Amino acid sequence: MKKAEIKLTIELDEQNVPENILWESTDAQNKEALPVKSMMLALWDHNYKNSLRIDLWTKDMPVDEMKRFFYETLQTMGDSFLRATGEEAIVEDLRDYCAHFAEKMELTDGNAPHSALKG
Incomplete structure (x- = not known):
């Protein structure tokens, strides 16, 4: 092993x-x-x-990077959940929320991947 x-x-x-x-x-x-x-x-x-x-x-973690870190984590949690369960419909809802999150956190100015900007 x-x-x-x-x-x-x-x-x-x-x-x-x-x-x-x-x-x-x-x-x-x-x-x-x-x-x-x-x-x-x-x-x-x-x-x-x-x-x-x-x-x-860390105490020197920039807020803009923390926003991006949460966005990336939410996205990859969706990917993991899809692989683990095959639940495509709810993962699509999570991706929709991620796009909303990216917009609200102002990550849509080219900092977020295109997958977050799908509508």
């Missing part, structure tokens, strides 16, 4: 606010830790039938 590990290193300031987030994987081609500004980790607890989440971002 093959195993892979994902390692997250969070460097905190005196108030426990993330200053740096680094991630690395034993399965990655690049073996060095890579810096990121934000992360969302969601896990499903089968016993309690609920999700466990860790959402972190």
